[in-house]
Amino acid sequence: MLRVVLLISLALFAGVAQAQLPEVSSTLPQGSAERGRLVFAPCRTCHYPEAYVGHNNGPNLSGIFGMVAGKQKGFRYYSETFAQAEFVWTPQLMYAWLESPMEMFPDTTMMSLGVPDPQDRADLIAYLLQATAVQVEQ
Secondary structure (H helix, E strand, O other), X not given: OHHHHHHHHHHHHOOOOXXXXXXXXXXXXXXXXHHHHHHHHHHHHOOOOOHHXXXXXXXXXXXXXXXXXXXXXXXXXXXXXXXXXXXXXXXXXXXXXXXXXXXXXXXXXXXXXXXXXXXXXXXXXXXXXXXXXXXOOO
């Protein structure tokens, strides 16, 4: 997994578009959103998944999957890497990123050592998929 993270990192630093990123595993371990909510607790220091709360020290995560990294409207504190990013957040890429954020993007301003346990990361992704889904009014 670390090799994939390093390949992604090198590709992103070279300024390549998402289509040129190395393949990230398309499958993730089965996660539990309920357990992921607990894994997310320390992340709430800087991030909120609910759109109505807005940004904090980190960008709001509502609708994060499918969004181009570093482009959250109204958030002005991205590192250079994210400000210049051209890739789209997917659950698989987020899973790789959360393994070791500072290894993947050394200039990140995110103050996290990551989520090294694969099951915790899978649970966190399951929670984020649920909690950050943009609700469409009917």
